[in-house]
Amino acid sequence: MSIFSEIIDLSGRTASSILKRDKPDDLADSDFFSDLDKEYIMKHLTDEKLLKERAVLLQQINKKEDWKAIQSKIDVPVKKLAFWKYTAAAAVLVLGLAVYFSKNHLNEKQPDKIVETKLDINPGTDKAILVLANGKQVALGKGSVYNSAGVHSNGTEIIYKNNKSAKNTVAYNYLTIPRGGQFFIKLADGTKVWLNSESKLKFPVSFKDGELRQVELVYGEAYFDVSPSTAHKGSHFNVVTQNQNIEVLGTEFNIKAYQDSPAIYTTLVEGKVHLSGSFDSTILKPGDQSVLQNNNIQVAAVDVFNEVSWKEGIFSFQEMPLKDIMKVLERWYDIKTEFRNKAIENNTFNGILDKNQKIEEILNIISNTNKIPYEINQKTVIFK
Incomplete structure (x- = not known):
């Protein structure tokens, strides 16, 4: 089974669990995932080999059609906004509240070491x-x-x-x-x-x-x-x-x-x-x-969900340039962005992110998956 097939499979199982619950508030329960689910998610978030495989696969898939496949597997109607948050929550939770990022062209060169100046940067x-x-x-x-x-x-x-x-x-x-x-x-x-x-x-x-x-x-x-x-x-x-x-x-x-x-x-x-x-x-x-x-x-x-998911606590990006993604993150995390490498500003990405994630988690996904080095200096994110 491919990684993407696994994502679809786990999305379906997670969404079913969500929809069986009585109240939306239950989504916040700390015991929402079983220990096996947590182990599965963390493995796919931390295993460098799996991250690289996923990045390559994401270049090959038809994102529009496969997103429809996820929705079909979850079997949640998406015409009504009230249901979209469950679909989105399933997708976000499945991918470890970080999910995936893909880049148009993968680079074999490893990113420089990430340097961070300690300073609290909290979600909005x-x-x-x-x-x-x-x-x-x-x-x-x-x-x-x-x-x-x-x-x-x-x-x-x-x-x-x-x-x-x-x-x-x-x-x-x-x-x-x-x-x-x-x-x-x-x-x-x-x-x-x-x-x-x-x-x-x-x-x-x-x-x-x-x-x-x-x-x-x-x-x-x-x-x-x-x-x-x-x-x-x-x-x-x-x-x-x-x-x-x-x-x-x-x-x-x-x-x-x-x-x-x-x-x-x-x-x-x-x-x-x-x-x-x-x-x-x-x-x-x-x-x-x-x-x-x-x-x-x-x-x-x-794609309406992509445009309005922010009100449900989710950032959904489809083929969005990195510079535009950073504008969204700048407003939410109250940070600034500096592109020393102007060539990467218009690199497009796809991803679903939880708005309560730490900014470092999001930047690490971008950096590790797409070989884009960065550093944080006070409250400025610098892409090298």
């Missing part, structure tokens, strides 16, 4: 800064509790309740997520928003049924699960970014509009959205992603 966590209408700032995060009229935060999320007796003047709050952070907010109309690292959302503290519900993603990345217009006397929901307006009726979608990127990416999971701005208006269907750049918009079908 739930944290945000709430700015109230009066300008007051409130730090939100694990271990903190915030309560005010119509709003409550337990440190990992913030929940607003609609104030039907609110005055005609609309009050706005801002929620800013720093590098190394993430946060969940439930707006007063029931809309759920997951905010990724280095993001900022402007939103009203209350909504009026029958009137337009509008928020602004000032910058960053956010996943929206919008409360339908039927629950609010037909009032539509709009998300505004710097160059784009998204009109929705009740749907789920992801927007990525980072300050250091010239493009805005909108990925539709469910429902229907209408995009407008200084470009030809466009309607997306589930599975579509629009890319807006220089007032030009392009639409194509994408």
